[in-house]
Amino acid sequence: QQQVKQSPQSLIVQKGGIPIINCAYENTAFDYFPWYQQFPGKGPALLIAIRPDVSEKKEGRFTISFNKSAKQFSLHIMDSQPGDSATYFCAASDAGGTSYGKLTFGQGTILTVHP
Amino acid sequence: AAGVIQSPRHLIKEKRETATLKCYPIPRHDTVYWYQQGPGQDPQFLISFYEKMQSDKGSIPDRFSAQQFSDYHSELNMSSLELGDSALYFCASSLDALRGTQYFGPGTRLLVL
Numbered sequence: 518q519q520q521v522k523q524s525p526q527s528l529i530v531q532k533g534g535i536p537i538i539n540c541a542y543e544n545t546a547f548d549y550f551p552w553y554q555q556f557p558g559k560g561p562a563l564l565i566a567i568r569p570d571v572s573e574k575k576e577g578r579f580t581i582s583f584n585k586s587a588k589q590f591s592l593h594i595m596d597s598q599p600g601d602s603a604t605y606f607c608a609a610s611d612a613g614g615t616s617y618g619k620l621t622f623g624q625g626t627i628l629t630v631h632p
Numbered sequence: 633a634a635g636v637i638q639s640p641r642h643l644i645k646e647k648r649e650t651a652t653l654k655c656y657p658i659p660r661h662d663t664v665y666w667y668q669q670g671p672g673q674d675p676q677f678l679i680s681f682y683e684k685m686q687s688d689k690g691s692i693p694d695r696f697s698a699q700q701f702s703d704y705h706s707e708l709n710m711s712s713l714e715l716g717d718s719a720l721y722f723c724a725s726s727l728d729a730l731r732g733t734q735y736f737g738p739g740t741r742l743l744v745l
Contacts, residue, residue: 622674
């Protein structure tokens with residue numbers, strides 16, 4: 518049972534476009550929501566993260582929108598570039614609980630940005 | 633800035649052999665996590681350690697064991713390897729487990745033949 522559901526599985530945009538990746542979670546104990554970028558054969562790299570006390574967070578070209586009541590959050594990539602082509606994972610953790618912050622990942626989205 | 637170091641980066645083993653993966657966390661980080669990522673899959677949590685004690689356990693087979701040493705490095709020991717154990721194994725470290733910010737290493741690619 519996937520506790521964090523991510524969509525779409527793949528996404529193709531043109532350079533300069535704004536890809537949007539969505540995630541939904543079930544566990545209301547989750548209180549930390551990071552996004553990771555992963556290139557083939559590499560480790561996931563932390564992009565941006567949000568906690569449920571804010572509805573939006575922006576860092577550079579990356580923005581997270583968070584809807585606590587709907588238990589959904591999304592990643593927007595502004596002015597996307599071919600170098601952004603990678604797999605993106607959303608994740609969630611119950612950082613304040615007994616799980617010591619283990620991450621539960623979504624299924625991943627393969628993003629392709631065409632020049 | 634120093635990152636998480638994992639060794640070896642690549643490992644090829646035969647079925648029923650054993651393997652040991654090592655992880656060196658970012659200096660001063662007190663929590664280490666191990667994840668397994670199959671081809672085209674998301675990372676799956678295996679086990680974690682906080683201040684050298686096991687803090688949480690996920691879907692880790694009984695054939696696997698792990699520990700964190702006094703210098704905070706961690707080792708994942710895998711015995712009786714099976715073909716299905718072929719995967720990328722990531723270690724991540726965190727300064728404060730309660731804040732949840734984990735930084736991942738480059739991974740060890742294990743191939744079991």
